[in-house]
Amino acid sequence: MKLVLLTHSRETQKASNTGQLVHKHVANTQIIIWQRTHPDPSLLEIIKAGNTALLYPEGNETHSSFMTPDDFENFILIDSTWQEARKIYNRSPYLQQLPCIQLAVKQSSSYTLRRNQLEGGLCTAECAIELLRNKQLTEVADKLEAAFVSFVN
DSSP states (O other): OEEEEEEOGGGGGOTTOSHHHHHHHSSSEEEEEOOSSSOOHHHHHHHHHSOEEEEOSSSOHHHHTTOOGGGOSEEEEEESOHHHHHHHHHTOHHHHTSOEEOOOOOSOOOOOSSSSOOTTOOOHHHHHHHHHHHTTOHHHHHHHHHHHHHHHO
């Protein structure tokens, strides 16, 4: 499984960024800085190769209604604030072409380091943890979750 964190440039400077935890604790994770007018060629190659889904709570409902994480090996997560993530999605036609995966999560977010969190939304690390559990990568998910709990506390 490959994770691609499509990261807003401002996130790289924020101490509250959980994408860095994912990158540090989950092998085969790549950080790509989002650029509105010049999409990263390696990102476009990953998308072109197929077997890739966007983990995002919005998108093309016709795809997300029958797709599960089991259907894919590569996942793109937008690593940004919720407001910036919407802008990235809306300004990136190549992301809108991807099938979207939505995780069914029962617990609420324990991420409290930022204001204006979306009701029912998870931070990047929490999304990665849930995705890893869905893909039966429990040991890696547990390791990331322990690092996340320490980070938040």
